[in-house]
Amino acid sequence: MVRDRAPIVAGTIFALLMVAPFGLGLIGQGYLTGLLMRAMLLAIAALALDLLVGQGGMVSFGHSAFVGLGAYALAIGLQAGIESLLLLTLIALAVSGLFALITGVLALRTSGVYFLMITLAFGQMTYFTLTSLAAYGGDDGLTLWSMATLLGTDVAQNAGQIYFVILVVMVAVWWLMHCISQSRFGRVLRGARDNPERAEVMGFSVFRYRLTAYVIAGMIAGLAGVLTAQQNEFVSPALATWQHSGDLLVILVIGGLGSRNGAILGAFFVVIVQDLLGAVMPEWRLIYGPLLVLVVLFAKGGLNRLLGPAQTGSVA
Amino acid sequence: MNVLEIHNLCKSFGAVRVSRDICLSVAAHQCHALIGPNGAGKTTLIHQISGVLRPDAGQVLLDGHDITAQPIWRRAQAGLGRTFQITSVLPSFSVRENVALAAQAKAGSSMRFFAAASDEAALNRRAEAILARICLEDRADVLAADLSHGERRLLELGIALAGAPKFLLLDEPMAGLGRVESAMLIEILAVLRREIPMLLVEHDMDAIFRLADTVSVLVEGAVVARGTPDQVRADPAARAAYLGEGTVGDPVGGTLGGTA
Ligand SMILES: Nc1ncnc2c1ncn2[C@@H]1O[C@H](COP(=O)(O)OP(=O)(O)OP(=O)(O)O)[C@@H](O)[C@H]1O
Ligand SMILES: [Mg+2]
Numbered sequence: 001m002v003r004d005r006a007p008i009v010a011g012t013i014f015a016l017l018m019v020a021p022f023g024l025g026l027i028g029q030g031y032l033t034g035l036l037m038r039a040m041l042l043a044i045a046a047l048a049l050d051l052l053v054g055q056g057g058m059v060s061f062g063h064s065a066f067v068g069l070g071a072y073a074l075a076i077g078l079q080a081g082i083e084s085l086l087l088l089t090l091i092a093l094a095v096s097g098l099f100a101l102i103t104g105v106l107a108l109r110t111s112g113v114y115f116l117m118i119t120l121a122f123g124q125m126t127y128f129t130l131t132s133l134a135a136y137g138g139d140d141g142l143t144l145w146s147m148a149t150l151l152g153t154d155v156a157q158n159a160g161q162i163y164f165v166i167l168v169v170m171v172a173v174w175w176l177m178h179c180i181s182q183s184r185f186g187r188v189l190r191g192a193r194d195n196p197e198r199a200e201v202m203g204f205s206v207f208r209y210r211l212t213a214y215v216i217a218g219m220i221a222g223l224a225g226v227l228t229a230q231q232n233e234f235v236s237p238a239l240a241t242w243q244h245s246g247d248l249l250v251i252l253v254i255g256g257l258g259s260r261n262g263a264i265l266g267a268f269f270v271v272i273v274q275d276l277l278g279a280v281m282p283e284w285r286l287i288y289g290p291l292l293v294l295v296v297l298f299a300k301g302g303l304n305r306l307l308g309p310a311q312t313g314s315v316a
Numbered sequence: 317m318n319v320l321e322i323h324n325l326c327k328s329f330g331a332v333r334v335s336r337d338i339c340l341s342v343a344a345h346q347c348h349a350l351i352g353p354n355g356a357g358k359t360t361l362i363h364q365i366s367g368v369l370r371p372d373a374g375q376v377l378l379d380g381h382d383i384t385a386q387p388i389w390r391r392a393q394a395g396l397g398r399t400f401q402i403t404s405v406l407p408s409f410s411v412r413e414n415v416a417l418a419a420q421a422k423a424g425s426s427m428r429f430f431a432a433a434s435d436e437a438a439l440n441r442r443a444e445a446i447l448a449r450i451c452l453e454d455r456a457d458v459l460a461a462d463l464s465h466g467e468r469r470l471l472e473l474g475i476a477l478a479g480a481p482k483f484l485l486l487d488e489p490m491a492g493l494g495r496v497e498s499a500m501l502i503e504i505l506a507v508l509r510r511e512i513p514m515l516l517v518e519h520d521m522d523a524i525f526r527l528a529d530t531v532s533v534l535v536e537g538a539v540v541a542r543g544t545p546d547q548v549r550a551d552p553a554a555r556a557a558y559l560g561e562g563t564v565g566d567p568v569g570g571t572l573g574g575t576a
Binding site: 176179180182183184185186187188190191194195197198199200201202203204205206209212 | 475
């Protein structure tokens with residue numbers, strides 16, 4: 001068996017992220033800490049999406065809908081007077097999970113480009129629904145004046161240690177996805193990606209396994225939404241745009257599909273490149289496009305491949 | 317008692333009737349061969365038994381239970397194993413993992429998210445036993461995509477066996493194999509047919525005479541002759557429809573169908 005270097009690479013990344021705020025704080029770069037948080041929040045949503053795209057072969061173009069739902073669940077819950085982050089998170093998980101269950105039952109009747117289109121449609125439905133929530137800011141979004149508390153403390157707020165809360169959640173999600181990828185469930189999911197008819201003839205209800213994956217991925221994206229709202233102190237329908245869904249797919253392709261580390265590396269790459277290019281030149285998107293093309297063409301397997309040996313199918 | 321029974325199965329694609337009132341039964345320890353010219357409707361029949369296609373009318377019974385309305389995966393769970401005429405394996409999985417996944421389908425729930433499946437000793441033992449049976453132990457860690465055509469045909473059979481089926485549907489297992497590989501697969505099947513009853517679609521007449529207890533001849537969707545291999549060989553209807561095509565003395569060349 002090829003020795004799997006993924007945990008070592010991941011451990012290194014996590015350790016660097018652990019010490020980064022101290023180093024950056026010393027050199028007075030609080031702005032960079034914010035950048036890292038944005039990347040980690042994207043990484044959480046991308047890790048979830050990779051379960052669908054990388055492992056399941058289900059290319060969803062509506063994943064940001066779940067991020068939006070999670071964020072609005074937090075915002076609306078706060079407005080309603082709920083302050084406990086744990087309770088708000090449970091509500092957000094329930095909302096995004098239920099939405100995934102309902103839309104998944106419909107979307108998973110299709111596959112390939114039809115699946116992509118129907119998930120896009122559900123994403124747009126969510127986006128327009130959020131813009132029509134006049135009580136919660138409509139198009140403009142809503143600034144959150146009071147934030148959720150974790151066990152009565154401000155640990156999970158910008159005033160506290162939200163950076164580390166996000167980091168812990170990202171590590172936990174990485175670990176969960178790592179387990180799933182090697183579990184019985186993950187094996188079935190990958191089998192169904194490779195050859196759904198064969199998986200069915202082996203005795204697996206491909207639909208059930210895919211639906212389960214879809215719900216898990218939706219809930220984790222909802223969790224990313226909760227933390228995004230808590231960190232931004234602001235929610236807006238922009239979280240649920242199809243461009244945001246596209247960004248998540250770009251992250252996976254750049255990072256390397258089907259590899260947990262790829263989702264994280266891709267998220268950092270995209271955030272840092274967008275910001276650096278944006279700082280240097282206002283027309284950064286002109287360069288961003290060709291840059292993506294180059295990465296896709298010349299770094300097959302994405303950034304993850306550059307850091308480790310090619311993973312075998314059994315570890316993918 | 318019959319393990320598999322098919323009652324009056326009918327299926328049409330538009331105006332083309334591919335299954336015409338087909339009745340067939342296979343008892344325990346029996347190998348029932350299905351032969352017929354290209355386009356006779358053999359694969360379509362296998363698809364209807366395994367659930368890939370729904371018949372327009374008729375019934376499929378496995379162990380006396382009506383499975384006609386059940387989805388593919390439930391039939392597999394009920395004990396129906398099959399291979400495909402056009403090789404169908406999991407290309408990005410290793411040989412061992414192909415077989416282990418098939419074994420997993422029959423070894424408790426697969427809604428398990430934490431423990432690593434490749435560490436499950438029972439699944440691995442089962443996979444090793446199957447690989448030994450199909451003579452692929454040496455290739456266990458090779459990706460299925462990197463196998464030769466012949467090895468993939470063997471793996472195809474291994475996947476079907478790993479699910480410990482009560483009944484096997486084999487759709488031209490020898491398709492595209494060379495003489496040596498064919499002979500080897502026939503030996504494997506010769507042992508297997510006394511353990512698991514099977515419906516064997518095959519063009520290779522050597523294989524039919526070696527393996528089959530009963531032969532049904534399918535022509536344009538209808539069974540035109542049935543009997544022991546010798547009876548069928550002597551049957552004028554069967555000869556006219558099929559054996560007269562010159563396949564008898566040309567077993568390898570007889571595996572037509574562009575399936576390689
Ligand atoms: N999905 C389909 N739609 C329409 N016609 C089909 C379909 N599948 C098969 N057919 C037709 O049904 C007939 C029977 O096909 P089938 O594949 O069952 O034949 P076969 O006996 O397995 O032949 P071969 O020996 O070439 O494998 C053929 O005429 C084929 O063209
Ligand atoms: Mg056929």
